[in-house]
Amino acid sequence: MFYDLHVHSAYSIGENSIEEMAEMAKRLGLSGIAIAQYYPTVAEIPKIDGIDIVSAVMIKASSPKEMGDIAEKMRKKCELLLVHGGDYDVNRAACENPLIDILCHPELGRKDNGIDHICVKAANENNVAIEINFREILESYKRHRVYVLGAIKKNIKLCEKYDTEMVTTSAAVSKWGLRSGRELAAIAHLLGLELGHSILSVSDIPKEIIESNRKKLSGRAWEGIEIIGDEKNG
């Protein structure tokens, strides 16, 4: 039972339609994928039989304030909130914001790893997961790939230290960029994540994030409170 929480389709920057992505994901044994869309253009996402399709919104902001505003606006309209990392201020603001679910590629376009112990600690307190982005490794080569691997290794080391949750995603932009869950876990394990944690990062952790968000959206759970059982039976 594997989940991939960061996939692009034709709704955002991807090449393939949602149906094609879903078909490929089914063949790879994934039980759910999250279709990410960039903030201003957010459309309704169709449901597909046999696979769990999650609607996700990717926030690409240039300043922490902008990111916070968009997060408040979009929290009730989608099942998953991702933040496009890369800038240190945005990374840190995302880690300190409990509305955010996942901080994606904090090391994007940088020479260092983009987050420090303060961010990771805050992310643990606010239940923000840090992403291990497979596409960044896949599409880089030679010297650049060495830098990317080094930055991700550093992030993993920090997250292991502070018990922050990590999520491994393929971030695919076409159906050929998708990978099955166990292979993504192998990459995460190779980069220093414990084997058990790396498998959780593609299975249980994503599932818990989605389930708790769906409960909150349907009005069955709030911060710290949850309705258990049917309303009739009390």
Added chain:
Amino acid sequence: MAEPKMLPPTLRDKKRYIVFEIISEKPIEYGDFVNSMWNLMLEFLGEFGTAEAKVWLIQNLYQEQKGVIKCAHDYVENVRAFLSLIQIIGETKSVVRILGVTGTIKSIKDKYMIEGKKDLMSFAKEE
């Protein structure tokens, strides 16, 4: 673009500094050495091994055929091994000889002083 804060000492990477000297027919430019070092390293250690070794050539300390390579503390032998495989830098035949391994930049200054570099300590603070 803002930088991440410096990590507390226990979380920092453990590193070693390898001091080396290049013996060659003609003087070697810094850029040539960087290129041939990276090419050989990627061939010999691979992309993953290079990422593990965290190799970094310190530009400020390269002078008169002597320089300092920073690497992960458990990869010193691997770095030694691939440095020994260097035959040609640019178009000049050359040999890399390792003078020693230290744990801090300060001890490089004490033991293998690269002459003419008086602001070594200010560089060490930035690191």
